[in-house]
Amino acid sequence: MWHSQALACKKLSKFQPIQFYNNESGTYELLPFNFDKVSDDRYVITNLVGEYLTIDSKSLQDIVNHELSPTNNLYSKLRSKQFIREPDEAYPIELLALKLRTRFARLANFTNLHIFVVTLRCDHSCPYCQVSRQSEDKASFDMTTEMADKSLAMVFRSPSPAIKIEFQGGEPLLNFEMIKYVVTTAKKLNAVHQRNLAFVIATTLSLITEEILVFCKEHNIVISTSLDGPEDLHNANRPRPNKDSYQRFIDGLQKTRAILGYNQVSALMTTTDKSLPRVKDIIDEYLKLGFKGIFLRPLSPYGFAIKTRKFMSYNTERWLEFYKEGLDYIIQLNKNGIEFSEYYSALVLKKMMTSSDPGYVDLMNPAGIGIAAIVFNYDGNVYASDESRMLAEMGDSTFLLGNVLTNTYEEIILSDKLLDALDESFTLSAPMCSECAFEIYCGAEPVYHHAIHKDFLARKPESEFCKRNMTTFKHLINIMEDDSERKSLFIDWANKC
C-alpha cells in the first residue's frame, strides 16, 4: 500500500529531484553574448535578447575559457539568463528564440504612429524650434481636406492593429478645423477597418479653448504639451509677442485637466544652454504642476536649432552632466517618498529588464523611420519621421519618401530612400555596433547620423549619439549595481513604462 502511494506520488511530482540538475561533467557551452567595460573592473555582459549581468574581468576570462565551476554562484545566474547552456539542453535555445520574437514583435505590426502636420503656422518664435515656422496668417502652410483624405487612406493601409494619429505643427490648434476633419473622417473610416484608434494633439496650450477641449473629450483625444521649466526659463525659451507663454501654458493646463482629466495631458521639455544650470528648478516646476515625471532630452540637430546655432551651444558631455544631476535629484526625491520618474531612463530600463520593446523610435533597430512612425506634411509630402521633415525644412530632402497626391502607398513604403536608410544603418551588421554590449538597448538613428555625418551609419567612435547613449547605459547599470534600493526604483520605472 505504502509502496504504491509512493509510486503514485513520484509519478505525479512536477519537479525533478535536486540531483537531476547537477552538472556532473562540469562542461558547458557558450551562448552568444557581448561584453563591455562599465567601470574599472566591472564588465557588463549582454545577450541578444537584452539579458545582462555584471562581472569582473577574471570571471569573464573564466567563462570564455570554460573554467567556471558549476558550484560557482555565477554559474546558475549565467544559465538562468541564457549565457551558457549544458550539453544537449534545448530549452535555452527555445527561450532565447521566444524572447527574441517578443522583442521584435512590433516589426510585424508595422507603422503605428502617424503624424499629421496640419499647419506650419505658429504663435511662438522659439529660437531652438526644430520646425521652421511661418507667421500665423499664411494659410498656404495649412493642410487641405484633399491632402488629409489622401493621407488617411494611406494611414489605414498600415497593417497595425493600433493606429495613433498625432497632430503637430507649427501650432496645430491654428488649424483646428482640419484636426476636427481628420478625427471625424478617421473614425468613419475606422468603422470599416476596426483598429484601435487613438489621437494626440501636440500643442503649447497657448490657444486651447473650452470648445476645443469639449471636442477632445468627445473623441478621447489626449494632449502632449511643452514645459521647459520655471516661468522665466519657459518664457525665454519660448518667446511670444506678449511674453506670456508660461501664463498661457498654466491657464491652458488648468482648463485641459478640468475638462479632459488630470492625467490626459503630458509634457515634454527641451534643454537649451539656459536650462543647463537649472535642472533642479525644472524638475521642481514639473512637480509643482503635478506631473509624475520628466523626459530629460537634448536639443536635436534640426530646423531652427541649426539655423540659430542653438544646437552647438553645449556639447554631449555638458548634457550628460545635466542628465546625471537631474537623475540623482529624481532618485533623491523618490527616497524622500515623492513618486517621480525620468522617462528616458525608464525607456532604457524597460529594454534592459524586460523582453518588451517600448517602441521609442530613436532606440530602435531596424530604425523606426517609416516602419514605426511616418509623417504626413501639410503639403502632401510624406517623410520618414518627424526629424526627417525638420531636415527638409532646412533644404535636405533625403528622407522625403513621396507625396500623397502623386505616389502610391507601395511607392512610398518601398522607396529606395527608406529601404536604403534602414538597410545601411542596421546595427547588427554595423562596425562596432554589431559587437557592442549595448546594441540591443540602442538604436540605428539614420536621420541623426545623416544630419551630422552625412552618412546613415557614420563612424560610431565619432558619433555623439553613440557617446551619449553608451554613457547613459553604463551610468544606469552602475547605479543599479552599486545600490539595491535604486535598482528597486528602476525596476518600478521599467514596469510602469
Next chain:
Amino acid sequence: MHNLVVIFDERIYSVLTLQKAAYRFISYFACNFSLTENQIQCEIESTGNMTLEAFNAKVHDFKKEVLDQHLREKIRVETDDIRNLILSVAFSSTGLQKVE
C-alpha cells in the same frame, strides 16, 4: 603628430581582431597594418592635436582593447552556429515572410 609601431604575434591575434580594436580608436589615431613572418606590424599615427602623454595613454588603451577584441572573437567563433539557430527558430513561423 605622433607615430608609434606596435608588433603583434600573428599566431595569437588575427588581423580582424586588431582592425576591430583600431576602429574603436579611429577618432584618435589611424593604423596601417602590414604582415611579416609571424608578425602583424601596426603603424599608429595620431590624428588632430594630442599631447604625447595623451597619445601614449590611448595606445595603452588600444592594447587593452585588443585583448577584449580577442575574447570577443573567441565567443563569436564558438557561438556563431547557435546564434543562427536561435534566429531561425525565432523567426521561422512569424508570418513575416510569404512562402511562394
